[in-house]
Amino acid sequence: YITGFMEDVPHIGTFTYRLKGFKEQPTDHYMRTYYLAAQPFFTNSKKWCFGGTPRHMLMLNYIKNIFNVYRDNPKFVFGFHGELSHDSYNDIGAADEDLYQWVKSLQDQGHLNNTILILMSDHGHRFAEIRNTIAGKQEERLPFFSFTFPPWFKQAHPEAYANFVYNTKHLSTPFDVHRTLQNILKIGTPKQGDLSQRDMSLFDKIPLERTCADAFIEPHWCACLAWEELPTTNGTVIAAAKSFIEFLNSYTEEHREICEVLKLDQILWAARLIPTK
Incomplete structure (x- = not known):
């Protein structure tokens, strides 16, 4: 090459x-x-x-x-x-x-x-206030990425091409693109993607149930999560708050002469990240 x-x-x-x-x-x-x-x-x-x-x-x-x-x-x-x-x-x-x-x-x-022509960006805006909106958050995590195949590719590799189109609606990562580039050198028989693998060729079928955790995407960068508000009386919420207070008290233990022992007074708001459909 x-x-x-x-x-x-x-x-x-x-x-x-x-x-x-x-x-x-x-x-x-x-x-x-x-x-x-x-x-x-x-x-x-x-x-x-x-x-x-x-x-x-x-x-x-x-x-x-x-x-x-x-x-x-x-x-x-x-x-x-x-x-x-x-x-x-x-x-x-x-x-x-x-x-x-x-x-x-x-x-x-x-x-x-x-x-095979790839037009892509690496990320959305890193500083603008639009990042505080849902659209800005998604744009930062989901930059433009396109493949253009030769006209004959669809006919020569119908199953691989169909899987590729199918995967545009499913969770994929740069690691998948890397595997796909390797796959282009030798396109074999397409198969069902394996959730235990960090990377999957886009010519294979990515499972619908794939999560950010499966793909080794940290929660902060996951575009498939949404905030779900929880009642402040929820047992897990209370336990998390108490655990955090215990951590802070442990962290300041050596400086107790200037740091007060903290106690949980009130939980004002709680939410968790959950996968979106």
């Missing part, structure tokens, strides 16, 4: 933010060195541009060139553009027409006849 790895903001790259990156160039084509060299010149151009070229087009054109040069070679290319949307996604719409024309160009030139 011809390989490519592109990220446009090198100081917060997947393998460089709080990490040490690579000792050697990890793929055949790698844009980090280009962006490091080009960044000092970005300040001389208009916002989001390098000279007269929108900066997102630098990466899109580079990827398209890989497809044109290696037309007859198998390829795995990962490009991630974050500059337009990282701090605020209000600007990302500026790339809509360019992205459309880029995908259309790949299709018109026949590249998508033997390519």
Whole structure:
């Protein structure tokens, strides 16, 4: 395979933010060195541009060139553009027409006849007040993620394709996507997904009863949970409150000269997280 790895903001790259990156160039084509060299010149151009070229087009054109040069070679290319949307996604719409024309160009030139194209985001807004709403919470946890298959794929692998469509309505994770990419190299007979596995190919059928716990998703990031209010007289609620008070008293035991012994006075509100349908 011809390989490519592109990220446009090198100081917060997947393998460089709080990490040490690579000792050697990890793929055949790698844009980090280009962006490091080009960044000092970005300040001389208009916002989001390098000279007269929108900066997102630098990466899109580079990827398209890989497809044109290696037309007859198998390829795995990962490009991630974050500059337009990282701090605020209000600007990302500026790339809509360019992205459309880029995908259309790949299709018109026949590249998508033997390519699985994935368009994705990594997460929703991380700071905005919209995160305090139900919609914002879901968006943060359920970013856009799409697969486009070659026209012949559905006919060649009808059961795998049907399972893939079925799984769009079920709980899946990035680990499942990773397993799916491995599965693409050798698509066998689809099967029922195993709940004991952390990852399942999206060409297999994910069980309807799969939970965030089954998929190793922490409760904070689970998009399939809702708050259910509980009566403050509930035995479990009272026991949890007392346990918390005991923990606090134990934590402050060594500083009793300045810390009072706490006692449970009143429970004002209680709720629990439960799976949604």
